[in-house]
Amino acid sequence: MMDGLPELVCGCDGGRDHVPLKPVEKAVEIAVGMVQPLTAVEDVAVHKARGRVLARSLRAGRPMPLFDNSAMDGFAVAFSDFAGEGPWHLPVAGTIAAGAAALVLTAGTALRIFTGAPVPAGSDAVVMQEKCDDRGDTVLIHVRPRRGDNIRRAGEDIASGDLLVSAGTMLGGRHVGLLAGNGHGHIPVVRRPRIAVLSTGDELGEEGASIHDANRPMLLALCEGLGAEMTDLGICPDDMDRMTDIFLTSAGRFDLILTSGAASVGGRDFVRPALLAAGGTVEAWRVALKPGKPVFFGRIAGTLVTGLPGNPLSAYVGFQLFVARQIGAMLGLGGPSARPETAVAGVGWERRPGRTEYLPGQVVGRTESGLPIVEPLGHGSSAALMPLSLGDGVIVLAADSMHVARGDVIDWMPFCRKDLSWKIT
Numbered sequence: 022m023m024d025g026l027p028e029l030v031c032g033c034d035g036g037r038d039h040v041p042l043k044p045v046e047k048a049v050e051i052a053v054g055m056v057q058p059l060t061a062v063e064d065v066a067v068h069k070a071r072g073r074v075l076a077r078s079l080r081a082g083r084p085m086p087l088f089d090n091s092a093m094d095g096f097a098v099a100f101s102d103f104a105g106e107g108p109w110h111l112p113v114a115g116t117i118a119a120g121a122a123a124l125v126l127t128a129g130t131a132l133r134i135f136t137g138a139p140v141p142a143g144s145d146a147v148v149m150q151e152k153c154d155d156r157g158d159t160v161l162i163h164v165r166p167r168r169g170d171n172i173r174r175a176g177e178d179i180a181s182g183d184l185l186v187s188a189g190t191m192l193g194g195r196h197v198g199l200l201a202g203n204g205h206g207h208i209p210v211v212r213r214p215r216i217a218v219l220s221t222g223d224e225l226g227e228e229g230a231s232i233h234d235a236n237r238p239m240l241l242a243l244c245e246g247l248g249a250e251m252t253d254l255g256i257c258p259d260d261m262d263r264m265t266d267i268f269l270t271s272a273g274r275f276d277l278i279l280t281s282g283a284a285s286v287g288g289r290d291f292v293r294p295a296l297l298a299a300g301g302t303v304e305a306w307r308v309a310l311k312p313g314k315p316v317f318f319g320r321i322a323g324t325l326v327t328g329l330p331g332n333p334l335s336a337y338v339g340f341q342l343f344v345a346r347q348i349g350a351m352l353g354l355g356g357p358s359a360r361p362e363t364a365v366a367g368v369g370w371e372r373r374p375g376r377t378e379y380l381p382g383q384v385v386g387r388t389e390s391g392l393p394i395v396e397p398l399g400h401g402s403s404a405a406l407m408p409l410s411l412g413d414g415v416i417v418l419a420a421d422s423m424h425v426a427r428g429d430v431i432d433w434m435p436f437c438r439k440d441l442s443w444k445i446t
């Protein structure tokens with residue numbers, strides 16, 4: 022409770038005697054606006070670059086293909102040898118394999134050629150093997166080729182100097198292939214965000230404690246999934262001095278410190294007070310979000326501090342809405358946030374308006390037009406991760422909505438489930 026503050030009325034369930042809850046969009050704006058994009062660059066081997074953000078635009082050092090080459094296994098021929106009526110019978114003067122030096126085609130002959138091999142000077146078409154009778158020393162060709170058949174011309178995909186990948190691209194395997202294929206062995210990427218994670222609470226522990234620590238492993242895993250370099254600061258007991266010391270010794274060492282728990286209004290909710298005592302600032306606290314209301318955004322000596330609530334589902338939603346976007350902003354990834362997809366409610370229910378709600382849900386069927394029909398899972402506890410774990414995604418409800426009717430079109434953020442194809446690019 023913040024003594025001395027006048028009663029503020031904000032139309033949400035922030036309660037009496039309290040700072041009003043910020044709308045989710047405003048809170049995202051504040052959280053992301055506090056981020057300074059990382060400027061340090063490091064070189065990595067191209068095969069290690071998936072998930073990293075390219076720091077400088079990279080151009081083609083050479084054309085692709087580098088030389089005229091065959092698109093098929095077959096015979097390199099000269100169009101001028103196909104006068105009159107076919108079939109045409111030509112002696113085979115040799116073989117060119119991929120990686121071999123380019124040969125010269127003598128008029129009136131053919132050269133056996135394999136896919137990717139350099140097209141010999143004097144040849145202007147490759148006839149694919151299936152259209153020939155290969156007789157060893159000679160070849161019988163039934164159909165007159167057209168000039169240029171089955172020849173991949175030098176530079177037809179990429180000219181020397183063409184832009185390959187722009188700065189600021191989060192690299193996928195497809196970019197890695199393109200860059201490696203063009204001879205980029207090492208590439209400049211934005212350094213990884215350095216993030217420290219800690220949990221708070223006397224009740225937490227690994228073995229023998231009354232509550233297993235769910236949030237710290239979950240947040241470490243989520244941040245690592247976005248390419249951050251993680252430091253595990255362990256569990257801080259409910260002790261304001263210990264928490265203040267942690268802020269004092271960690272300030273400036275990380276881009277972001279992520280705490281969970283002790284963010285709300287109880288007597289033991291000491292994380293914000295400790296941050297202030299250590300010389301930090303709190304830019305915003307409490308959001309019209311369910312779950313995740315007590316989240317706060319602060320800073321100390323150039324290190325951002327995002328305080329997530331202790332309830333595990335609240336911590337998860339806070340990570341997705343705020344922390345993932347802060348990490349994106351550190352990496353220089355601009356652009357709009359992920360838009361929810363559309364689904365249809367399979368059941369109806371009443372709700373209390375005031376906070377934007379993120380509710381684990383499952384797909385129970387499809388409408389005739391193919392939209393997923395979804396139903397909420399669990400009983401709305403922000404302490405329970407089971408519905409999230411079982412769910413197919415998260416239902417998103419606007420702060421002012423009072424009920425959902427069966428058949429209503431609703432916002433839906435689907436998770437990636439079993440089918441991984443096309444999900445990792």
Ligand SMILES: Nc1nc2c(c(=O)[nH]1)N[C@H]1C(S)=C(S)[C@@H](COP(=O)(O)OP(=O)(O)OC[C@H]3O[C@@H](n4cnc5c(N)ncnc54)[C@H](O)[C@@H]3O)O[C@H]1N2
Nearest residue numbers: 220233234235236237282283284285290314330331332335
């Ligand atoms: N009087 C009020 N009480 C509460 C309010 C409020 O506005 N007024 N807000 C509620 C909301 S909403 C939330 S969310 C919780 C969050 O509070 P805290 O961030 O202070 O979290 P704690 O009290 O430390 O913990 C809450 C709950 O979560 C468990 N927990 C904490 N850390 C972990 C962890 N790492 N792994 C697993 N579980 C964890 C903890 O044991 C508690 O059960 O406050 C409401 N109260």
Ligand code: MOO
Nearest residue numbers: 312313314335403
């Ligand atoms: O907002 Mo709390 O995060 O409802 O549980």
